[in-house]
Amino acid sequence: LIKKMYEASQAGVKVELIVRGTCCLRPGIxxxxxxxxVVSVVGRYLEHSRIYYFHHNGEEKIYLSSADWMTRNMEKRVEISFPILDIEMKARIKAILQLILADNVKTREQNKSGEYYYVIxxxxxxxxxxxxxxxxxxxxxxAE
Incomplete structure (x- = not known):
């Protein structure tokens, strides 16, 4: 998967990863x-969303998954990934992703050496x- 991310980057694709901490991929090379x-947002809650958002030629696809991209999940576990088809739910999930990526309090960004630093x-x-x-x-x- 890392090689595919690098290939996408080299082809001009913008890739943003929200991870909990460990990430073997090195951005900015x-x-x-x-x-x-690559950003990590760790605060009061340690959970990390497993949301996959793709946008190409005006088409958006969003998937949720039980697995992160750790080797053990890809090779030794049964995991599920499913598409979000409801337009309103897609909009809510996209807004959540945008909010997380806009975080400027708890966000740490990874540099090409693999070190994290807080976003100013x-x-x-x-x-x-x-x-x-x-x-x-x-x-x-x-409300409910």
Missing amino acids: PNVSENIR NSSTEEIDSQVKLFKMAYQNTD
Whole structure:
């Protein structure tokens, strides 16, 4: 999968990975992975979404999965991946991804050496995706 990500980057595809921590792929290597960004958002919650979003020629596809891309999951476990077909659900999931990628409080970004550093908040607004997602979930629970 890492080789395929590198091939995609070399072909000009923008790749953004939201990982929990360990990531063997190295972003930002000239002529190899300069179109790849790897971020880790770890705060109050350690969970990591297994959302796969693809966009090509105006077509969007979103999949959810029980597996991350660890070798043990690909070779030794039975996992499932399924498409999201409902338009409203796609929009909600896409908004969640955009929120996580906009986080400027808990986000650490991986450099080409594999080291993580905190993203400097250059915005006047602090965006803590986990706090915002918690509030959204809490509000939705009250509404039901």
